[in-house]
Amino acid sequence: MKNFETVKAWEEKVIIPTYEVSEAEKYPIFLEKRVYQGSSGAVYPHPVIEKISDEKIDKEWDVIFLENQYLKIMVLPALGGRIQMAYDKVKERHFVYYNEVIKPALVGLTGPWISGGIEFNWPQHHRPSTYDPVDATIEENQDGSVTVWVSELERMFRTKGMAGFTLHPDKAYLEIKGKLYNRTPHPQTFLWWANPAVAVNDHYQSVFPEDVNAVFDHGKRDVSRFPIATGTYYKMDYSAGVDISRYKNIPVPTSYMAVNSDFDFVGGYENDTQAGLLHIADHHVSPGKKQWTWGNGDFGQAWDRNLTDRNGPYIELMCGVYTDNQPDFSWIQPYEERNFTQYFMPYQQVGVVKNATKDAMVNVTLQDGKCKVVVYATGNFANSSVILTADGKKVLDENFDFSPANVFSQTIELGSLPEGSQLEVLDEKGHSLVTWQQKSDELKPVPEAAKSVKDPEDILTNEELYLTGLHIEKLFQYAIRSDTIPHWSRYLRDL
Structure with a gap:
């Protein structure tokens, strides 16, 4: 292992096998009626890309490397400023899923989206600009650490977002500082979910805090016990008692998000290699702890082939700030700035972290x-x-x-x-x-799934009426702006 006495960062051109995308559509496409990730799929003024090449080429990309004694990170500013590679030099392994080919599929908000690395989703999920270039710069800090900053002025609401990726001398973690700015005189909504992918097999399990006894679907429309599911979830019968923290036991595309936890971590562990990934953040600021999988079945394996040539299946371990569920937005007031910090790190031998x-x-x-x-x-x-x-x-x-x-x-x-x-x-x-x-091993009751919002005349207090309206406005602000209120009122009834 090469000894780095200091942190180093540098720009480099690398060749990555790439399936190219077509030119964006010349004319704007107004998608007011499209639902995407539980909120409106309207993307104007973003252009839409609708075609991807079936031919692979060796393409030169401008990347930024960040390295210290323990970690080596590769940032790809040309694709949303995502972390494309995160390598653990101690265990000699990629602690974040490394997709060695750029092979997009048309699952993104504006078209192309790639698997692997760490994607940063804001102001909506998945990020509208996930396939667009961002500004990037390298900053050397007085304490010997080095930060790679990526930033953009997003097009939909004119807010600005920045992420600073910092490696410290002699520390085996990646620090990420998020900075979000509302440059407008109007309240705006946003969400931020860091989206790390991890490679999985039959030995993989997600690691949620021990006080997480239940998980929710999107919008909290359904709920399951965790880690041992005992009912029906995503139309799968788990009544025999199935450990859904294990990738091998989830046959269909499935999301779940943890109920409120008093702990600051979430991650996953490879029981075969005795190594894993952990995310750390103040749970008061970053309560979101989520797993998503295409499923360990024929459908999931088909999507593995769609998104990579040889790197196999993965899951997403998403980490949200200011929210514990999707879709759920937070307000950012006129000229307000939001700051938060997240940490990602490899680990070994510990197993299911307590x-x-x-x-x-x-x-x-x-x-x-x-x-x-x-x-x-x-x-x-x-x-x-x-x-x-x-x-x-x-x-x-x-x-x-x-x-x-x-x-x-x-x-x-x-x-x-x-x-x-x-x-x-x-x-x-x-x-x-x-x-x-050591806490009591008494099982907490499983919370109920979300219920339909009451009619205004059935809400007993002005405060509850106000908070209900505020939540609806926040959650469906895209619908409000794109004139899809009738559609969303029907969806609201389903919640």
Whole structure:
């Protein structure tokens, strides 16, 4: 592994096998009646592309690389500023799905869309400009970190969005700073979902926090227990009890979004390679935790062939800010600026994470009288402490030199982990890297799916009436602007 004492960033031309798209339609296409991802498919003033070549060529692309001791990132400004590649140098693996060919299909809001990497969806999903070029620049910071900024002034509502991709010296995580600006004198709506893809097989499982006992469909129209589904979801009978955190068990195209969680992470894990991807963000700002799959069946395999030549199936682990469901928009007021931070990182050996911060993550399991503790850190933390307390007594107290290449794992004899048992991981100065506490294993009730909005005369308070109207206006603002109110009122009844 090449030793990078500092973070480096550079521009480079690379050859990527590419299926070209046609020229955009010359005249605007008004799609007022089209539904897309639960909201209007109107795209004006964006042009629409309706054809993709069946022939592959070797095409030269301008990319930006960002690299430190642990990670190598490739940014593709020509296609929406997406992260095209994210490589873990410790495990020598792509921790984000790397599609080695650019093979679009006509599933995007304006036509072409590609799988793989990390796509940033705003102000609507999928991003209207996902196949358009954006501005990009490299910024060297005083602390030795380097940031690649991508930005655009989007066409539909004239808001501006920026994403800053930062690597820090000796840190095995990618920091993403989002900056959104409303440059207009009018309130606008937006959503932001970072959309990382991950490669999957029969050994893959999604990793949601342990307080997530249920997941919702789009618009919360349907709900399922999680991880063990016990009813019907997406018309599939899971009544026998099926673990839908496992990719192999989901045969049809399926979305699910977590109920409210008090944890800051979501991710996925490859049980065969003992490695995974984790997303970290303040759950008060970024409550959205979602998985989408084409399904592990004939339909999904057909879409694998549509979107890649040889890189196989993937799922999306989407991470939303200011919302926990799709479609659901947030307001940005005139001249307002929104700022938020997200972290993406590879990890290894931990399995299904119990808790995580940007510095470290932990798993604690108890089986057959043996307690296994695994801790992974994203940086170098020498002389740290791993302390497990049960029934008010320390049952584990070890010093350890953490690094992304050096994972703590220890098994001890322990009969039980009673409620209140606690694990602390402290650096040498006593600062907390991550903590975990055993909670009650009592199952929470599964929330109900969304119901139709009441008629105004049936709403008892002015506050509820106002909030209901505000939500409708926010959710269907595209419909309001594109004069599709009758269509959306019917859809609203279905919610």
